[in-house]
Amino acid sequence: xxxxxxxxxxxxxxxxxxxxxxxxxxxxxxxxxxxxxxxxxxxxxxxxxxxxxxxxxxxxxxxxxxxxxxxxxxxxxxxxxxxxxxxxxxxxxxxxxxxxxxxxxxxxxxxxxxxxxxxxxxxxxxxxxxxxxxxxxxxxxxxxxxxxxxxxxxxxxxxxxxxxxxxxxxxxxxxxxxxxxxxxx
Amino acid sequence: xxxxxxxxxxxxxxxxxxxxxxxxxxxxxxxxxxxxxxxxxxxxxxxxxxxxxxxxxxxxxxxxxxxxxxxxxxxxxxxxxxxxxxxxxxxxxxxxxxxxxxxxxxxxxxxxxxxxxxxxxxxxxxxxxxxxxxxxxxxxxxxxxxxxxxxxxxxxxxxxxxxxxxxxxxxxxxxxxxxxxxxxx
Numbered sequence: 001x002x003x004x005x006x007x008x009x010x011x012x013x014x015x016x017x018x019x020x021x022x023x024x025x026x027x028x029x030x031x032x033x034x035x036x037x038x039x040x041x042x043x044x045x046x047x048x049x050x051x052x053x054x055x056x057x058x059x060x061x062x063x064x065x066x067x068x069x070x071x072x073x074x075x076x077x078x079x080x081x082x083x084x085x086x087x088x089x090x091x092x093x094x095x096x097x098x099x100x101x102x103x104x105x106x107x108x109x110x111x112x113x114x115x116x117x118x119x120x121x122x123x124x125x126x127x128x129x130x131x132x133x134x135x136x137x138x139x140x141x142x143x144x145x146x147x148x149x150x151x152x153x154x155x156x157x158x159x160x161x162x163x164x165x166x167x168x169x170x171x172x173x174x175x176x177x178x179x180x181x182x183x184x185x
Numbered sequence: 186x187x188x189x190x191x192x193x194x195x196x197x198x199x200x201x202x203x204x205x206x207x208x209x210x211x212x213x214x215x216x217x218x219x220x221x222x223x224x225x226x227x228x229x230x231x232x233x234x235x236x237x238x239x240x241x242x243x244x245x246x247x248x249x250x251x252x253x254x255x256x257x258x259x260x261x262x263x264x265x266x267x268x269x270x271x272x273x274x275x276x277x278x279x280x281x282x283x284x285x286x287x288x289x290x291x292x293x294x295x296x297x298x299x300x301x302x303x304x305x306x307x308x309x310x311x312x313x314x315x316x317x318x319x320x321x322x323x324x325x326x327x328x329x330x331x332x333x334x335x336x337x338x339x340x341x342x343x344x345x346x347x348x349x350x351x352x353x354x355x356x357x358x359x360x361x362x363x364x365x366x367x368x369x370x
Binding site for chain 2: 002003004005006009010013014017018022024025028029037039127129130131132152154
């Protein structure tokens with residue numbers, strides 16, 4: 001377990017900034033209950049968002065023995081890119097810049113790994129451009145996953161009901177579907 | 186009988202000197218001096234063998250002035266001198282904030298440009314649509330006009346036929362029946 005390097009931090013933040021707005025700074029300065037700040041740590045190419053006190057405690061555990069700690073945000077690929085995992089949803093959802101609210105009849109198709117079609121969209125953040133990261137929520141504002149817009153908001157209005165509006169990237173159904181690989185390497 | 190002493194030293198001279206009485210002390214001295222000189226000579230000769238060692242001095246490429254080969258040095262091999270080995274971690278909040286601010290500004294710019302482009306495209310599309318509509322309207326109105334004019338002409342003819350049914354029979358007579366024509370080719 002070690003802190004992130006310069007380039008790694010930049011890659012991570014660039015990815016997170018796809019979904020969040022300026023409020024991403026709260027991730028670094030968030031001191032809600034205690035004075036403990038949160039830090040990013042990398043372990044076995046996975047990045048964790050951890051309380052600093054916990055991270056300090058974890059230094060006493062050898063690298064091969066430490067499986068995971070804190071909230072896993074995603075992992076670095078061997079080419080140096082960063083892949084967000086569904087576990088990062090809790091971190092990015094409160095700071096989301098654009099959101100898509102899915103009707104109850106569209107929740108299950110999304111949770112089974114489908115894209116969001118126009119007929120299932122209940123609400124949509126205004127002025128969302130094309131290919132922009134969005135957080136997908138249920139109508140009761142429960143975050144269900146995240147994805148990328150297929151069309152801009154203006155174009156979606158002209159789209160037929162079966163047209164895809166948002167490509168799925170991760171959904172909370174993965175907790176069951178990818179149970180075996182989600183936390184273990 | 187002389188006491189037998191165990192052979193301790195390997196040198197012959199040494200054993201001789203110990204076993205024999207001190208009668209030939211001059212000779213022994215000579216021998217000693219010779220051996221001492223020899224030893225001294227040997228000792229002196231040892232530093233003499235130093236200079237060839239000096240020649241082993243390793244020159245750097247800069248000192249030699251050898252023209253550098255135009256070749257690629259792998260990034261793993263390149264080691265900038267005077268720099269610390271290993272990764273440089275970013276763990277303090279300020280540097281993270283600066284990275285985040287940079288990333289945020291970058292993303293904001295990207296989104297802004299995307300929106301601008303989308304807006305421009307939308308405007309162009311709208312203008313084109315309006316133009317097409319106007320053209321369609323023109324076409325339709327022209328068609329209507331021609332239809333109307335044809336209708337009017339037809340009506341006039343009808344009117345004429347209704348009003349002058351008796352006066353016309355004569356002019357119709359000179360009209361010859363159409364000739365039979367044959368065309369080749």
